[in-house]
Amino acid sequence: MLRYAPGLAWSDYTLTLKARKRSGKEGFILRFRDRGGQPLHLNLGGWNNTEHAIEHGPERIPHIRGTIETGRWYDVKIQLDGTRVRAWLDDAPLFDIAIPNRTVTRAYVVAGLDRKANEIIIKAVVPGDQPVPVAFTFEGAKVAARQVKRVTLSGNLDATNTLDEPLRIAPSEDTVTFTAGPAASVTLPPSSLTILRVPVE
Secondary structure, eight states: OEEOOOOTTOOSEEEEEEEEBOSSSSOEEEEEOOSSSOOEEEEEEHHHHTEEEEEETTEEEEEEEOOOOBTOEEEEEEEEETTEEEEEETTEEEEEEEOOOOOOOOOEEEEEEETTTTEEEEEEEEOSSSOEEEEEEOTTOOOOSEEEEEEEEEOOTTOOOOSSOTTSSOOEEEEEEEOSSSEEEEEEOSSEEEEEEEEOO
């Protein structure tokens, strides 16, 4: 049986819990560092209840001999500190290794031309929890050096607006400087929607 907490925005943390195998040929699996890429699995009593291992995708990174008894409660502890991953079973250390985080930071961008306003409209979404530097290339368009209007909606993914705080998550407006030429760079904030209106000549 697989159980995991939806900690998409979590980074360094310690997870402690009790787990019990009720039946079956295997032990149990704990899923963690689930940040949209390949999560890690602490597989206790896997492979016909013969091994403990940390899995990253199809890989068994470290693995040792071990079994899980049916009906017995176990104390499990997982600790993440940067790339360092440590695991304990009943207070006995199992693993202490460095596993690079393979989560890819992405931005999803679409652009179009508003002919009436004579502006290029850029809409960009960053679903992850890290800022994303991007470079835009304006081939076939003449962009003058000027302040570009920017509208940004960002914040904690778990935050919600309430009657008492209706603007906890709300768009903000400012400007960003684009230099003259066929390209421009900007850094997009994490967990955000950004709209840029770039005047063209």
